[in-house]
Amino acid sequence: MDGAEALLESLKREGVDALFGISGGAILPIYDALGKQQDIWSILTRHEQGAGHMAEGYARATGRVGCCIGTSGPGATNLVTAITDAYMDSTPTVFLSGQVHSANIGKDAFQECDTFGITMPIVKHSYLVKKSADIPRVVKEAFHIARTGRPGPVLIDLPKDVTEGMLPGEYEYPESVNLRGYQPFAPAATEQIEAAAKLIAEAKQPVLYVGNGINAADAADELMRLAEKLDIPVTTTLLGRGAFPGGHALALDMLGMHGTAYANWAIHEADLIIALGVRFDDRVTGNPKKWAPNAKIIHVDIDAAELGKIRFAQVPIWGDVKTVIGQITEKVAPKKHEVWNGKLAQWKKDAPLTYEKTGKLKPQFVLEEIARATKGEAIMTTDVGQHQMWAAQYYNPKNTRSFITSGGLGTMGYGYPAAIGAKVGCLMGHRPDTDVWCITGDGSFQMNIQELATGVLYDIPVKIAVLNNSSLGMVRQWQKLFYSKRWSGIDLAKCPDFAKVAEAYSTTGITINDYDEVADAVRAAQKDPGTVVLNFLTDAEEDVYPMIPGGKTIHDLVMDGSGKTVPVGGMKKEEVEAMVEVLETATASEYAGEWNDDLKSGQQKI
Amino acid sequence: MSQQNGTIASNVPAQSADMVVENGVPTIISAGGVNVMSGEEKLHTISILVENRPGVLARVSHVFARRGFNLESLAVSRTEDVTVSRMTVVVAGDDEQFKQIGNQLFKLIDVIKVIDHTRDDLVGRELALIKIRIENAQMRGEITQLAELFRANIVAVDPETVMLEVTGKADKVDALQKMLAPYEILELVRTGLIVLTRGPKQT
Numbered sequence: 178m179d180g181a182e183a184l185l186e187s188l189k190r191e192g193v194d195a196l197f198g199i200s201g202g203a204i205l206p207i208y209d210a211l212g213k214q215q216d217i218w219s220i221l222t223r224h225e226q227g228a229g230h231m232a233e234g235y236a237r238a239t240g241r242v243g244c245c246i247g248t249s250g251p252g253a254t255n256l257v258t259a260i261t262d263a264y265m266d267s268t269p270t271v272f273l274s275g276q277v278h279s280a281n282i283g284k285d286a287f288q289e290c291d292t293f294g295i296t297m298p299i300v301k302h303s304y305l306v307k308k309s310a311d312i313p314r315v316v317k318e319a320f321h322i323a324r325t326g327r328p329g330p331v332l333i334d335l336p337k338d339v340t341e342g343m344l345p346g347e348y349e350y351p352e353s354v355n356l357r358g359y360q361p362f363a364p365a366a367t368e369q370i371e372a373a374a375k376l377i378a379e380a381k382q383p384v385l386y387v388g389n390g391i392n393a394a395d396a397a398d399e400l401m402r403l404a405e406k407l408d409i410p411v412t413t414t415l416l417g418r419g420a421f422p423g424g425h426a427l428a429l430d431m432l433g434m435h436g437t438a439y440a441n442w443a444i445h446e447a448d449l450i451i452a453l454g455v456r457f458d459d460r461v462t463g464n465p466k467k468w469a470p471n472a473k474i475i476h477v478d479i480d481a482a483e484l485g486k487i488r489f490a491q492v493p494i495w496g497d498v499k500t501v502i503g504q505i506t507e508k509v510a511p512k513k514h515e516v517w518n519g520k521l522a523q524w525k526k527d528a529p530l531t532y533e534k535t536g537k538l539k540p541q542f543v544l545e546e547i548a549r550a551t552k553g554e555a556i557m558t559t560d561v562g563q564h565q566m567w568a569a570q571y572y573n574p575k576n577t578r579s580f581i582t583s584g585g586l587g588t589m590g591y592g593y594p595a596a597i598g599a600k601v602g603c604l605m606g607h608r609p610d611t612d613v614w615c616i617t618g619d620g621s622f623q624m625n626i627q628e629l630a631t632g633v634l635y636d637i638p639v640k641i642a643v644l645n646n647s648s649l650g651m652v653r654q655w656q657k658l659f660y661s662k663r664w665s666g667i668d669l670a671k672c673p674d675f676a677k678v679a680e681a682y683s684t685t686g687i688t689i690n691d692y693d694e695v696a697d698a699v700r701a702a703q704k705d706p707g708t709v710v711l712n713f714l715t716d717a718e719e720d721v722y723p724m725i726p727g728g729k730t731i732h733d734l735v736m737d738g739s740g741k742t743v744p745v746g747g748m749k750k751e752e753v754e755a756m757v758e759v760l761e762t763a764t765a766s767e768y769a770g771e772w773n774d775d776l777k778s779g780q781q782k783i
Numbered sequence: 784m785s786q787q788n789g790t791i792a793s794n795v796p797a798q799s800a801d802m803v804v805e806n807g808v809p810t811i812i813s814a815g816g817v818n819v820m821s822g823e824e825k826l827h828t829i830s831i832l833v834e835n836r837p838g839v840l841a842r843v844s845h846v847f848a849r850r851g852f853n854l855e856s857l858a859v860s861r862t863e864d865v866t867v868s869r870m871t872v873v874v875a876g877d878d879e880q881f882k883q884i885g886n887q888l889f890k891l892i893d894v895i896k897v898i899d900h901t902r903d904d905l906v907g908r909e910l911a912l913i914k915i916r917i918e919n920a921q922m923r924g925e926i927t928q929l930a931e932l933f934r935a936n937i938v939a940v941d942p943e944t945v946m947l948e949v950t951g952k953a954d955k956v957d958a959l960q961k962m963l964a965p966y967e968i969l970e971l972v973r974t975g976l977i978v979l980t981r982g983p984k985q986t
């Protein structure tokens with residue numbers, strides 16, 4: 178058996194059933210082997226970046242490790258954006274890259290680049306394979322590392338002689354891995370669970386702040402049990418959408434810069450925040466010192482480095498969030514927070530997400546129609562920009578792993594390839610009978626529009642809704658708000674006609690101009706068995722609200738374009754400022770000491 | 784998802800004995816609590832045991848470089864175990880930054896162990912080679928005397944130069960360098976600090 182065959186055999190053992198990529202000189206042996214087998218669906222993309230995002234979409238929709246491949250040099254550098262994206266959003270992925278012949282490495286050979294070096298800061302781990310015989314072990318380790326602990330991308334760089342070369346002996350796939358330097362996580366300390374339970378019992382105005390960790394750990398059911406047993410409202414991050422169903426009485430929907438007013442108010446007045454699988458991103462916290470000024474924090478994460486990184490946690494818990502939620506749920510007594518939830522229900526009534534359904538077609542209306550037609554049961558991917566925020570606000574996915582977006586890196590061009598990847602996951606039986614929608618903008622779509630050829634050729638049906646405002650809308654919004662409407666580099670007026678583009682790729686395209694055409698178009702797309710591009714011509718003046726400008730606090734939250742702030746309960750702006758000063762001067766060890774006294778017994782070596 | 788193939792259960796090995804855990808969270812600093820925040824810059828000496836593999840040094844130094852840390856000194860060598868390399872790093876930073884660094888190092892797959900020596904009873908040594916221009920016999924005599932005073936060895940002599948080898952704590956090497964200032968130092972190289980803890984405790 179040669180190295181390439183050993184590679185494919187090993188991928189199969191890891192459950193890989195689809196491989197996205199583009200061939201080239203250095204990976205010809207692998208493509209030769211791919212052509213000779215039937216078990217792995219080899220999907221030829223039109224750009225390696227597309228292949229990378231497809232692997233990500235596949236992984237996020239199914240929970241399995243996504244896998245893609247590019248050749249040496251430009252193939253590998255084209256993967257870099259997707260690798261970074263997977264790193265930022267903790268997406269379990271294995272990236273295969275070809276490399277020149279070992280003898281030529283370091284000699285500036287044709288299509289040689291230092292892929293191992295270039296990707297070092299953006300991978301969870303990486304390998305430059307030296308011998309064909311190492312391939313099974315390397316693949317075994319790579320998939321183990323990608324999917325365990327905090328998931329992430331692993332790169333395997335494969336010189337051509339390594340994939341061409343014969344294995345010296347029989348092919349043998351290792352049963353287990355031996356990585357002494359890698360401990361994905363440890364069981365949470367009982368003392369920490371008890372400390373968390375104690376805080377929960379004392380809390381009067383608690384909030385569950387949950388993120389991608391819940392989706393990644395498939396812990397949505399556990400979260401629901403915890404929230405309902407304790408009657409605690411839940412707010413989700415952008416990547417946490419789908420971790421808790423919208424419409425539930427306890428759902429506060431998304432928080433942060435473009436989150437709902439009620440979610441952000443709840444955070445501001447909370448006395449306890451139970452943070453599950455989140456990392457206190459600046460798009461959520463604005464200014465972490467002034468965020469949730471009254472709250473103690475319980476922070477559960479599988480990555481110990483996240484605990485206390487941004488915000489001090491009174492009770493940090495290192496562990497698998499699914500298990501830890503279960504442990505906490507068992508430990509706590511049921512609670513009711515009638516007063517608190519009553520207050521929140523009132524806020525939801527007072528300050529819902531709204532827009533004016535007049536004038537040119539409003540993008541929010543389109544999303545409401547799609548949400549209605551799909552009943553929240555479809556997988557939705559998005560690109561990056563205003564449409565992404567509206568999608569997060571107006572589409573309430575019923576299920577976990579159903580809102581797939583580029584959060585950490587904010588990669589325009591992510592949405593459509595990710596949708597193809599997600600749909601491949603569905604077609605392979607991992608999410609049977611699930612529709613996949615991609616919400617994109619006219620700017621983002623054009624960054625990977627070439628993948629229409631991939632989607633159409635392989636019959637991977639995705640419904641693409643372009644919210645076409647003829648501009649880089651999100652940038653335009655910031656220029657409007659912070660640069661006195663000095664428009665610069667945002668005009669996409671000469672956009673191609675996306676309906677015709679669809680036709681050119683031998684599939685269906687529909688242009689929608691007005692409110693009364695929306696529902697029919699959405700239904701037509703649902704009925705159509707193939708890929709459909711819906712080109713919604715929307716109002717360019719419409720902006721995303723509510724908004725807390727970057728680095729600012731709840732006191733700067735504006736509800737609409739008039740820029741008016743709204744009165745907030747809880748701590749006043751001046752009180753928060755004063756408190757931050759005190760906090761900054763107090764030594765942290767004092768602050769920590771209070772808790773450590775209680776937890777001394779928790780000090781242990783494992 | 785993470786439990787696929789049952790790999791987790793079979794792969795949480797006994798290596799966890801190497802990890803210091805406070806309140807159930809791994810930590811490399813033992814001051815004051817699990818997530819300490821304080822703004823004081825101080826020098827930290829840490830030992831990092833890593834897999835003896837290509838790329839490890841780059842991975843480790845990147846963790847520092849990315850956060851704008853300047854390494855005061857770095858020494859890398861083989862150890863009693865051929866599969867393990869040992870890095871000794873001296874770095875300035877406050878506890879909070881340092882804790883971040885420790886946590887990020889701990890996450891690297893090729894890092895086996897990270898040890899903060901802030902509270903350890905250490906033997907620390909550095910070695911320096913210093914080449915000095917000699918103009919006359921008197922000068923050679925003075926240098927020889929200085930060498931004796933510092934228990935430095937003269938490791939090379941020729942008509943124009945003398946080379947000294949000195950071992951000790953960093954301040955001893957600093958002091959010798961200062962005493963040699965009036966002479967013309969042609970070249971100087973230092974290994975950077977290496978440390979071991981005293982007594983039976985293994986680092």
Ligand SMILES: Cc1ncc(C[n+]2csc(CCOP(=O)(O)OP(=O)(O)O)c2C)c(N)n1
Nearest residue numbers: 562563564587589618619620621649650651
């Ligand atoms: C690759 C990349 N380049 C640039 C940006 C910066 N950026 C963020 S949003 C945005 C505009 C997106 O425009 P569009 O896709 O049309 O969506 P809209 O905001 O109009 O809904 C830009 C340029 C980015 N996020 N990603």
